Amino acid sequence: MPANKFNGYTDYGVGIGLRIPHYDHILSQKPTVDWFEIISENFLVDGGRPLDVLDQILAQYRVVQHGVALYFGSAEAPNRDHLRRVKKLIARTKTPWLSDHLCWGSVDGTYSHDLLPMPYTHAAARRTAEKIRQIRDFLEVPIAVENVSSYTEFHVSEMTEWEFLSAVVELADCGILLDVNNIYVSSKNQTFNPYDYLDQIPHHRVAQMHIAGHTKFEKYLLDTHDHAPPDPVWKLYAHAIRQCGVTATLLEWDDKIPTFDEVHNEALKAHEFIDQAREAKIPAPRETVRARAR
């Protein structure tokens, strides 16, 4: 489903993350790029080079905001100053949708700056969905929540990760930013079948997809975004777009960042799978309800 209410009825194509080492190349060469994703928190400032660069980018390109600190899963109320700044940035970027992670990361106003995994409980799903609704009402923009890579499982969890994701997005009536690499990383760390995950989420809610690379350690995978996506991630991506429809896709590359062309060419490999999916003429996903409200 390329355009739906969760991505502002847009069809954005294949984009890459806007990263500092590429600023000069982008501003001087003006390469053709479908869209850029920015990390919202890097631009929640009052002036200076970050906003100067952003304004130049906005004059030429479509930009979508991706956050790392709204912490939908933290128990505390949203930070009003943070939200006010995000809303001001939305007015600047005109982002058709906004994404952040299905995780927690702050406790009583202290921030971890990390994407910490949630216990998959019904109570947590309800509380998280309520917070997403509050934030969406304030920001007045569609929200898509991203599944995170996880390295642990909690005793208190009552369901699988995909059941939890489904419950949250259905209770909040919001979109999903489906991070295919994160599903792969978690499937190896938690020992589940990543295709089960992809098959059992509400496909019509997928507003965007992420692809990325990771690092393989002896006993686990770490979501480092410092490589090109490996083959298993591309295969999962191919399956995901057959299930969910072709949607806005973004390659994340955040560390050991190579040249702009290398990152962009890697992202454009998505077209191979997008073309295959389009040729297959798979019907758009039907609206489904995956989770049972409790």
Next chain:
Amino acid sequence: MWRVVSRPLTGTHRMQRTWSDGRPTSAITAQIAKANDRLTSFERLEIYNRMYWFRVLDSLYDDCPGLRGVLGDRKFMRLAEAYLVKYPSRSFTLRNLPSRLAKFIREEPQFTHPHTALCLDLAHFEWARVEVFDTAARPLFTVDDLLDADPAKLRLNLQPYLQLLQLDYPVDDYVLEVKKREAELLRGDASNAPSELRSSVTVRLARPRPARTFVAVHRMAGTIYFKRLDPAAYKILTAIRAGKTLEQALSVGVPRAKQPRADWAAKIQGWFANWMELGWFCRAE
């Protein structure tokens, strides 16, 4: 879980094996997380413990090249860890992480002894660099804005991003020298996971000797600059920032000396012309 994640690491960057009450940490982690066929609950939560510390320490490392230069990497990391234990991040952005570092150094001088005064100057100076980088700029003040102004009541406004510092050490030159020796490290918050602490780049230079120094930290076209100020110029600018009229600011800055006033007039005219060129004056809000 937050207490597990935020607990300081050991000297070898591992999770501490003993909890604060003497129990094995593994007993705490076993209550929270499941083990799997490859990792114990301790090892699984240790991944988060390490990522938290790697991320926040890396961020401070980037922001404080001067402090690192004076203290050396090992002592700087001890300072950074103690600082983050006492003052963990209270902001949604890592940009604000060093905001209370000067306060901490004043409160806990044992981490910077015997260079506490120098380190305090560096903490103020390096935080000023962060502030100057992305604080708002207001529309420039122009000569037209002087039309119809009453010279006796004229108040000027300084750009919000402009930082005026009175220092006991010439840390501006020192930081420039340190940065010249290091590859410029660029800030970037992203959603990936740090897998290790950045390998350190140790730059050791002769520590600066005490010398009262007045510096403006400012920016032009997105780049940060440091500009030495004459003590009188510093006084004039700080008086302007405090909301004094131009007449009052000048009377604060110009010493009551027997020196011919013509010298001062030329000097002050030169300062103001320069500050206008640098865009330091802005319109009132």
